[in-house]
Structure formats: C-alpha cells, structure tokens
Amino acid sequence: MFSLMVLFFCRVGGHFVQTRMEDVKELAFRLFHVLFAFACLLVTVATASTTAFTMHRGVNLDPWVTWPLPERWDDEEILTNFPEWRRNTGLEDLQAIRKAGFDFVRMPVDPAIFLQDASEERVRKLLAAMLRSIDLLHKAGLKVVVDMHTIPSDKRKIGTNQISSDPALFARYLDLVGRLGRALSITDPALTAFEPFNEPVVDCDLAVYPKWSALLVQLHAAARNALPNHTLVLSGGCWASAYGLIQINPTTVADDNVIWTFHSYEPYILTHQGAGWTGDAMAYVEGLPYPPDRLGEEGFHEVLEEARHRIEKQAPEDKRKALLNNLNEMADGIADDAKALARLNEPFDQADAWSRQYNIAPERIYLGEFGMIRQEYGKNFLMPAEWRAAYMKDVVAAANKRGFPWSVWSWGGAFGITLADDKRVFDPVILEALKAE
Incomplete structure (x- = not known):
C-alpha cells in the first residue's frame, strides 16, 4: 500500500513539475524530469521489498516434541520453562549463539498446550513465559521468529493434521493466532517476527482439491489484525x-511485510537416516554418507544392502515390498555426487523461479529449516560430523547463492548441531561449515 502511495505522489509531482517548467530551457527540464523519475523509482523499489524484520543466519531452538505428556502440562516446572529450550539454558548459552555468528533464532511454540484442555490460568502463564523467553533472547543480541510449531502426529488430540482438517478446531486455532499475536504486539517489530503455522501437511497431491491457499488467507488475516506492524512468516503447503510454496499465489495475501518460507531436507534419504517416525524406509537406513561417493561405489551399495536386509528381517511382511521399492527409488536419486547435488539444489531453483515470477526480493524468501540427522533417539548409530558438515555447507551455499536467509534445524535434539544437548557447545566442524560463504 505504501509503495502505491509513493508511486501516486511521484506521478502527480511529475505532472506538476512538467506544467511549471514550460518556460525553462528544454535541456534543463529533461534533466530534472529524468532525475525526479529516477528518485521516485528508487523509493518505490525500496519500499516494495522492505520488511520490518530482517534476517541472515539463524538456528532453530528445541521444539516441544520431547517434553512430557499432557497430564504434566500444568506442572509449574513445565510452565516456568516454556518453551523447552529454557530448561538448563541461561543467558550465556544464548549469547554463545550470537557469538557463533547467528543473528536470529526460530523459536518453536507448540499450540497444543494452549488448546488441549487448557485453563485460562495456563494460557496466561504460557504467554508470560513466552514473552520472558523472547526478552531473554533479545538481551542475548538475537532476533526472534516466534514459530507456532504444530506437530503432524495422529496420536495427538491437537496437531497439524487435526487443525487443517477440522473447521471448528481451525477456528479455535485462528483465535489462538490472534491471542498470541496481540501478546507479541508489545515487542519491537525490528526484533520479533511471527510465523503462525508450521509445515501444513495438505496439498502434496494437487489431484485432491487444494486446501492450503484458502486457509492461508484466513491465517494471514488473523495474524495481521493482531499484529499490524510486525513481519509475518508464511509458507506453502506440503x-x-x-x-508447496510455488503453488501459492502471493497476491492473495497482498502484504509487503511478509517473508515467505520453505523447508528443505533433500536428498531425504541422506538427511533422515534411522528416523523411525517417518513411517517409510528411512527407519532401516544407517551409514549413507554425504557426498555419496565418500565410501566409493562398493561401500555405498553395501550400506543399501544392509538396509534391504533390515527391511526383510524387521519390517511387517505386508509392508516389505513397498518399503523396498521406496528405498530403491530414493537411492537411485543419489547414485552419485552429481545426482545428490542436483537433488539438493532443486528446491532452491523452484523457490528462486517463484520469487522472480512474483517480483519478490530474495531476502523475503527464507529457508526456515534444513539439516542432517545426528542420532535418532534410542539408536546407536551416530552420523559423522564431517558428513553432516559437508551437507550443510552445500545447503548454505545454495541459499547464499540466491540471496536467501536461512535457519538450521536445530540447536539440540536428533538433528542438533551441538556436541551434546546438556552442554550446548557447538560442534566446531559443523559450525565452520555453516559460516562458509
């Protein structure tokens, strides 16, 4: 809206100048008019790509997923240390994030604890704890993206799947977006941004009627009404x-104070090895390196054979064939270094083409999550830091090449970039890779 106002006044001013300069020598008039138009163009372009919040390099803080079950959600210990990373974390730990070269963090906040059997007292305590956490991060010199981090689990009463499929629950969710937004309104828009939904799982199959675009319009309206001056972070579906991002027409939102985000863990077979919660062949894969040629062709195929053996011995009989096909299809996409790197870059090419199509500045396209698993919970295999560092270095290079800001997943947890969750010391090998330009 502001850019349109600037353009209007520039055009009116140009007409005024033209009528008042009729008696001036033609050369001087033309020079003045060209300079005037150029100045208007610069102002218009600048305002079109400006957001209240800017970012460069970030890290995701720990999510709620490893916290206790809902029966403990009213315990004072839980409410006081909300969100999860607050446990055993002090100002010095957060200052270490800033000293490591990160200028912002993405702070997951689980909506379920606000919605599932939540009393007004619980909600008030959670909001107060959230604001204290943001204030602590600001004191550490970090900007914050407050991420309403829904969890896609059918075992939950309230999660991504339920919110996007139940109109009544989605309406409650919109009310929560408004309430969290109003709480955040006291923060500095230059230091705090708001992401009202994490990873919608709908619209992966466009043969099914698309849902996310219409839901996104409602989500944006609820967040913007609560936060008129803060930058909003929005994503596509899938x-x-x-x-998912390239299926969205951003003109349906028509808001210059928005940063558009996408997540990428490609090639998936490399980044999610051993992760049993994926529900696919990943649970049976251990030891695929990055880049794939690191072990040589023979070593690469030995790892795949071991994964096939695990599927045949451990997977339910009625699922083995599908899992083996799934494994073979994914493995073919990383058969050599060139294929793996092409798969890694594909999402960046898609996002870049989309941003150019809609004339969105690259600093408004944000890689919100990427990473490579360190160690799946309950498993012995530990991914070598050198493999993870090589992967993350190539992802950062892909983002930097296109001018996209990014935040790595994550500070702690299975994908953590620290040496251990309890000590919060960055893995120096990975940290060096993330600093690469």
Whole structure:
C-alpha cells in the first residue's frame, strides 16, 4: 500500500513539475524530469521489498516434541520453562549463539498446550513465559521468529493434521493466532517476527482439491489484525516445501511485510537416516554418507544392502515390498555426487523461479529449516560430523547463492548441531561449515 502511495505522489509531482517548467530551457527540464523519475523509482523499489524484520543466519531452538505428556502440562516446572529450550539454558548459552555468528533464532511454540484442555490460568502463564523467553533472547543480541510449531502426529488430540482438517478446531486455532499475536504486539517489530503455522501437511497431491491457499488467507488475516506492524512468516503447503510454496499465489495475501518460507531436507534419504517416525524406509537406513561417493561405489551399495536386509528381517511382511521399492527409488536419486547435488539444489531453483515470477526480493524468501540427522533417539548409530558438515555447507551455499536467509534445524535434539544437548557447545566442524560463504 505504501509503495502505491509513493508511486501516486511521484506521478502527480511529475505532472506538476512538467506544467511549471514550460518556460525553462528544454535541456534543463529533461534533466530534472529524468532525475525526479529516477528518485521516485528508487523509493518505490525500496519500499516494495522492505520488511520490518530482517534476517541472515539463524538456528532453530528445541521444539516441544520431547517434553512430557499432557497430564504434566500444568506442572509449574513445565510452565516456568516454556518453551523447552529454557530448561538448563541461561543467558550465556544464548549469547554463545550470537557469538557463533547467528543473528536470529526460530523459536518453536507448540499450540497444543494452549488448546488441549487448557485453563485460562495456563494460557496466561504460557504467554508470560513466552514473552520472558523472547526478552531473554533479545538481551542475548538475537532476533526472534516466534514459530507456532504444530506437530503432524495422529496420536495427538491437537496437531497439524487435526487443525487443517477440522473447521471448528481451525477456528479455535485462528483465535489462538490472534491471542498470541496481540501478546507479541508489545515487542519491537525490528526484533520479533511471527510465523503462525508450521509445515501444513495438505496439498502434496494437487489431484485432491487444494486446501492450503484458502486457509492461508484466513491465517494471514488473523495474524495481521493482531499484529499490524510486525513481519509475518508464511509458507506453502506440503510440509512447507518449495513445491508447496510455488503453488501459492502471493497476491492473495497482498502484504509487503511478509517473508515467505520453505523447508528443505533433500536428498531425504541422506538427511533422515534411522528416523523411525517417518513411517517409510528411512527407519532401516544407517551409514549413507554425504557426498555419496565418500565410501566409493562398493561401500555405498553395501550400506543399501544392509538396509534391504533390515527391511526383510524387521519390517511387517505386508509392508516389505513397498518399503523396498521406496528405498530403491530414493537411492537411485543419489547414485552419485552429481545426482545428490542436483537433488539438493532443486528446491532452491523452484523457490528462486517463484520469487522472480512474483517480483519478490530474495531476502523475503527464507529457508526456515534444513539439516542432517545426528542420532535418532534410542539408536546407536551416530552420523559423522564431517558428513553432516559437508551437507550443510552445500545447503548454505545454495541459499547464499540466491540471496536467501536461512535457519538450521536445530540447536539440540536428533538433528542438533551441538556436541551434546546438556552442554550446548557447538560442534566446531559443523559450525565452520555453516559460516562458509
């Protein structure tokens, strides 16, 4: 809106100048008019790509997923240390994030604890704890993206799947977006941004009637009404993938104070090894390196054979064939270094083309999550830091090449970039890779 006002006044001013300069020598008039138009163009372009919040390099803080079950959600210990990373974390730990070269953090906040059997007292305590956490991060010199981090689990009463499929629950969710937004309104828009939904799982199959675009319009309206001056972070569907992003027409939102985000863990077979919660062949894969040629062709195929053996021995009989096909299809996409790197870059090419199509500045396209698993909970295999560092270095290079800001997943947890969750010391090998330009 502001850019349109600037353009209007520039055009009116140009007409005024033209009528008043009729008696001036033609050369001087033309020079003045050209300079005037150029100045208006610069102002218009600048305002069109400006957001209240800017970012460069970030890290995701720990999510709620490893916290206790809902029966403990009213315990004072839980409410006081909300969100999860607050446990055993002090100002010095957060200052270490800033000293490591990160200028912002993405702070997951689980909506379920606000919605599931939540009393007004619980909600008030959670909001107060959230604001204290943001204030602590600001004191550490960090900007904050407050991320309403829904969890896609059918075992939950309230999660991503339920919110996007139940109109009544989605209406409650919109009310919560408004309430969290109003709480955040006291924060500095230059230091705090708001992401009202994490990884919608709908719209992966466009043969099914698309849902996310219409839901996104409602989500944006609820957040913007609560936060008129803060930058909003919005995504497409299909797990906030680049594929989901390019299905969105951003003119339906028509808001210059928005940063568009996508997540990428491609090639998936490399980044999610051993993760049993994925529900696919990943649970049976251990030891695939990055880049794939690191072990040589023979070593690469030995790892795949071991994964096939685990599927045949451990997977339910009625699922083995599908899992083996799934494994073979994914493995083919990383058969050599060139294929793996092409798969890694594909989401960035999609997001870049989309941003150019809609004339969105690259600093408003944000890689909100990327990473490579360190160690799946309950498993012995530990991914070598050198493999993870090589992968993250190539992802950062892909983002930097296109001018996209990014935040790595994550500070702690299975994908953590620290040496251990309890000590919060960054892995120096990975940290060096993330600093690469």
